[in-house]
Amino acid sequence: MPTPEDLANVAWHISTKSENGGGSCVEAGPLADGSGRVAVRHSHHPDGQVIVYTRAEWEAFTGGVKDGEFDFPSP
Template identity: 70%
Template sequence: MTENLPTVGWHISTYSADTSASCVEAGPLADGSGRVAVRHSRRPDAATIVYTRDEWDAFVAGVKDGEFDF
């Protein structure tokens, strides 16, 4: 749950123009660890997934390389 996390600077994609739509938001933890938290934007009090910097960088690289183009 989010109450156990250090402060997170949440960001929603600019592709999510409709703020009432379901989307995810992500942001770095403010504890200096480099970890990145991800949550459902419409359910901010629900579960949050936290990734290490290496995991996040691998995901972003995969997106850029088209690995998730279904």
């Protein structure tokens, strides 16, 4: 679990692909501690739960997104 100090200087980013440039989506940003870890949170609940991924986990996920591994069919 990240500490408040871990999250204090995160430069949060929202995808330009989100609804209206800031809709219901996630925000992600690297921790400022130099570890390479990436924090992820819900944009509508910035004070809520934060999940922290290692650099390797983040790169595996974003690589899968780029390769279309998460292109699920529409309901």
